[in-house]
Amino acid sequence: VQLVESGGGLVQPGGSLRLSCAASGFAFSTYTMRWYRQAPGKEREWVATITSAGGSTFYGDSVKGRFTISRDNAKNTVNLKMNSLKPEDTAVYYCNAWNRRDEYWGQGTQVTVSS
Numbered sequence: 001v002q003l004v005e006s007g008g009g010l011v012q013p014g015g016s017l018r019l020s021c022a023a024s025g026f027a028f029s030t031y032t033m034r035w036y037r038q039a040p041g042k043e044r045e046w047v048a049t050i051t052s053a054g055g056s057t058f059y060g061d062s063v064k065g066r067f068t069i070s071r072d073n074a075k076n077t078v079n080l081k082m083n084s085l086k087p088e089d090t091a092v093y094y095c096n097a098w099n100r101r102d103e104y105w106g107q108g109t110q111v112t113v114s115s
Helices: none
Strands: 002-006 009-011 017-024 032-038 045-050 057-059 067-072 077-082 091-098 103-105 109-113
Touching (some): 002 091, 017 032, 032 077
Antiparallel strands (some): 002 017, 032 045, 045 057, 067 077, 091 103
8 A cells, every 4th residue: 555745845935736546455436635734843744635535525624615525436545736825835745545444645745935
């Protein structure tokens, strides 16, 4: 089982980034997918959720209206489009796969928002 995040980097405030998570080794289309983030010295924070078929999405209050989660079950990928980025969005972003029996995590990708 692998979840591999990509797309992180350094961006100026107000800018955009698109994170991707490539999944392998499990039945991706049957899992709810989530993005979490963890800033230095803080607890891991839930960011967004997309249901297995992609029919429903949910967002944390701090990112609602700025971030968009999407998935492609044919390509086993989940994405997070981040707009209007703020310095407080700086964190390591993690991809998470969940169903009633199993849960998997990626290694994370660093996002730094700074001028």
